[in-house]
Amino acid sequence: MxxxxxxxxxxxxxxxxLLPFGVAVVVFLIIPTVTVLIGAVYVDGAFTLDRIAALFxxxxxxxxxxxxxxxxxxxxxxxxxxxxxxxxxxxxASTSTLRRAVLALCSVLAQFGGVALAFAFLATVGLNGVxxxxxxxxxxxxxxxxxxxxxxGGLTLVYTYFQIPLMVIVFLPALEGLRSxxxxxxxxxxxxxxxYWRDVAVPLLTPAFLGSVLLLFANAFxxxxxxxxxxxxxxxxxxxxxxxxxxxxxxxGQAGFAYALALEMIVVVAVxxxxxxxVVRRSDRWLS
Amino acid sequence: MxxxxxxxxxxxxxxxxxxxxxxxxxxxxxxxxPPERDSSGTETQSGVxxxxxxxxxxxxxxxxxxxxxxxxGELNVIALPPDWANYGAIISAFSDKYGIKVNSAQPDxxxxxxxxxxxxxxxxxxxxxxxxxxxxxxxxxxxxxxxxRVETFDDIPAAFKNPDGTWVNDYGGYMSxxxxxxxxxxxxxxxxxxxxxxxxxxxxxxxxxxxxxxFSGVMMVALSQGGxxxxxxxxxxxxxxxxxxxxxxPVDPTPATIESGQTPVVIDWNYTNSAQTKKLPSWxxxxxxxxxxxxxxxxxxxxxxxxxxxARLWQEFLYSDEGQNLFAEGGVRPVRADNMLADGTLDPAVxxxxxxxxxxxxxxxxxxxxxxxxxxxxxxxxxxx
Numbered sequence: 001m002x003x004x005x006x007x008x009x010x011x012x013x014x015x016x017x018l019l020p021f022g023v024a025v026v027v028f029l030i031i032p033t034v035t036v037l038i039g040a041v042y043v044d045g046a047f048t049l050d051r052i053a054a055l056f057x058x059x060x061x062x063x064x065x066x067x068x069x070x071x072x073x074x075x076x077x078x079x080x081x082x083x084x085x086x087x088x089x090x091x092x093a094s095t096s097t098l099r100r101a102v103l104a105l106c107s108v109l110a111q112f113g114g115v116a117l118a119f120a121f122l123a124t125v126g127l128n129g130v131x132x133x134x135x136x137x138x139x140x141x142x143x144x145x146x147x148x149x150x151x152x153g154g155l156t157l158v159y160t161y162f163q164i165p166l167m168v169i170v171f172l173p174a175l176e177g178l179r180s181x182x183x184x185x186x187x188x189x190x191x192x193x194x195x196y197w198r199d200v201a202v203p204l205l206t207p208a209f210l211g212s213v214l215l216l217f218a219n220a221f222x223x224x225x226x227x228x229x230x231x232x233x234x235x236x237x238x239x240x241x242x243x244x245x246x247x248x249x250x251x252x253g254q255a256g257f258a259y260a261l262a263l264e265m266i267v268v269v270a271v272x273x274x275x276x277x278x279v280v281r282r283s284d285r286w287l288s
Numbered sequence: 289m290x291x292x293x294x295x296x297x298x299x300x301x302x303x304x305x306x307x308x309x310x311x312x313x314x315x316x317x318x319x320x321x322p323p324e325r326d327s328s329g330t331e332t333q334s335g336v337x338x339x340x341x342x343x344x345x346x347x348x349x350x351x352x353x354x355x356x357x358x359x360x361g362e363l364n365v366i367a368l369p370p371d372w373a374n375y376g377a378i379i380s381a382f383s384d385k386y387g388i389k390v391n392s393a394q395p396d397x398x399x400x401x402x403x404x405x406x407x408x409x410x411x412x413x414x415x416x417x418x419x420x421x422x423x424x425x426x427x428x429x430x431x432x433x434x435x436x437r438v439e440t441f442d443d444i445p446a447a448f449k450n451p452d453g454t455w456v457n458d459y460g461g462y463m464s465x466x467x468x469x470x471x472x473x474x475x476x477x478x479x480x481x482x483x484x485x486x487x488x489x490x491x492x493x494x495x496x497x498x499x500x501x502x503f504s505g506v507m508m509v510a511l512s513q514g515g516x517x518x519x520x521x522x523x524x525x526x527x528x529x530x531x532x533x534x535x536x537x538p539v540d541p542t543p544a545t546i547e548s549g550q551t552p553v554v555i556d557w558n559y560t561n562s563a564q565t566k567k568l569p570s571w572x573x574x575x576x577x578x579x580x581x582x583x584x585x586x587x588x589x590x591x592x593x594x595x596x597x598x599a600r601l602w603q604e605f606l607y608s609d610e611g612q613n614l615f616a617e618g619g620v621r622p623v624r625a626d627n628m629l630a631d632g633t634l635d636p637a638v639x640x641x642x643x644x645x646x647x648x649x650x651x652x653x654x655x656x657x658x659x660x661x662x663x664x665x666x667x668x669x670x671x672x673x
Contacts (some may be wrong), residue, residue: 232540
């Protein structure tokens with residue numbers, strides 16, 4: 001009894017520093033999630049699935065499809081480009097200035113989303129962007145076309161821009177975890193470079209790569225400010241549809257629908273993060 | 289957390305009750321002295337609370353209303369862009385005339401944002417005192433408004449006001465097409481916009497499922513394409529064609545995009561379009577002559593206004609000859625325009641600049657607006673996506 005009591009006290013003492021974090025999680029994650037859940041199924045105190053059912057109508061479904069497509073494409077392209085970049089960085093000596101500079105740049109750019117990024121693109125390749133005007137003067141070709149930057153295609157490009165550096169940051173540790181001894185062992189057993197990559201490195205890195213793709217997917221799926229600054233017509237993705245539901249002057253009384261949409265997003269991100277945990281657990285066995 | 293907030297508020301209330309009781313005792317003791325002017329503006333001389341006054345008479349007259357408003361010292365307005373309907377000049381004229389500080393919050397906010405702000409900041413000194421709302425939002429939220437009849441109330445046509453003054457239309461305008469005559473060929477009607485010369489040039493002021501102006505824009509286009517206030521579908525179909533042809537620009541036009549040439553053709557209210565002509569002389573405004581669509585905005589007082597007397601004085605100012613003339617200078621049609629033209633109180637130079645539209649003008653009813661909104665919510669994203 002005494003021992004278990006002491007153990008309990010110790011557990012408590014060890015958990016104490018986590019208390020502020022716990023409070024933050026409750027206030028900023030648990031309470032909002034529960035609020036969204038309740039708001040989605042309770043209307044004026046009565047349980048109803050009307051708001052959930054509204055998720056399966058044309059506009060909401062196409063917004064979901066667009067959101068998934070946008071997140072998937074930007075995650076895959078970002079992951080592929082980011083992995084190559086990370087591999088190049090790892091190949092450089094750890095003391096190399098270039099390597100440090102690229103890493104520092106990636107850390108900054110991975111967080112460079114939102115309105116600032118949207119503006120950077122508008123000012124460069126927007127209808128009156130510097131590059132657009134310059135190319136038009138030189139070749140007469142209108143780079144901005146009929147405003148592709150302001151639609152889903154533009155969003156995919158801009159999202160990919162912040163996905164690549166994020167990929168570098170999350171994928172670099174996995175690449176660094178590849179021990180040179182493994183390569184040496186493979187080579188001494190007669191493996192070619194190609195065989196080493198095919199049979200050793202790629203199988204080892206696949207879980208980490210897939211995990212990173214999922215993380216990037218969730219990152220793009222939840223992004224709002226970049227899209228809000230770029231797109232003003234049609235609310236093509238779920239976060240923008242939530243904005244419409246909350247602030248529309250025309251279609252009123254949609255705040256409840258916003259709860260249902262938010263719940264839909266929570267479910268998607270929860271599924272993705274659960275998959276991420278599964279995948280990462282596999283790769284952690286090797287690369288730690 | 290919620291519980292502790294409630295109990296704190298309850299404590300505060302009980303303390304206030306205590307203070308009030310003490311105050312009542314004191315008043316009883318000095319009952320012979322003249323009643324003090326209430327500096328918090330909660331009660332007028334005639335004993336009606338400022339927040340419940342339904343006319344200047346309830347304050348004892350205009351002079352007393354002015355004094356009560358000046359005692360409050362501030363007015364909170366929201367969603368009034370300075371270049372919209374001349375609000376910049378109206379705010380400074382009001383502020384200079386009465387010495388009341390006007391706090392203008394979120395000038396670019398939407399009508400629904402105004403209502404959200406009133407609900408979220410209820411009971412706080414930063415809550416909006418007055419609203420200027422689009423039709424749909426105004427009629428859906430009349431329970432938030434305090435009825436008030438300005439001194440010129442009888443001069444306002446009956447169709448443009450609630451009989452109790454719960455809301456009163458303040459100004460209106462026509463849907464128009466603005467274009468930069470230096471950049472694109474002249475637009476004479478809606479059908480022109482499909483021509484290849486307008487590739488990548490036609491913008492609509494906002495998303496019609498969100499912004500009232502854009503909604504009216506689609507309505508105007510619908511009427512020109514054989515639709516009616518009951519049938520907005522041809523308008524959506526037209527924008528789908530416009531998008532298909534590569535002429536539709538999915539950009540929210542602002543004075544900056546117009547001045548820089550990003551949005552050479554803009555469908556918007558005639559008064560916001562005309563305001564651009566001052567900065568860009570080649571900016572021309574056309575109200576499509578065959579199917580004009582008009583829209584009026586709704587003015588109302590927040591029933592929980594933190595500055596109830598100032599809010600009422602603001603209404604008096606807006607509907608006075610001075611306020612209506614200021615509106616007219618912004619290119620909008622003030623609600624008293626007809627009567628003021630008749631008795632010559634509307635500045636003739638300003639009146640001449642207002643657009644003239646012959647023939648019937650369409651103003652969709654609330655029911656028609658609701659049905660059309662529903663259609664837009666289901667079909668707009670697909671049409672321009």
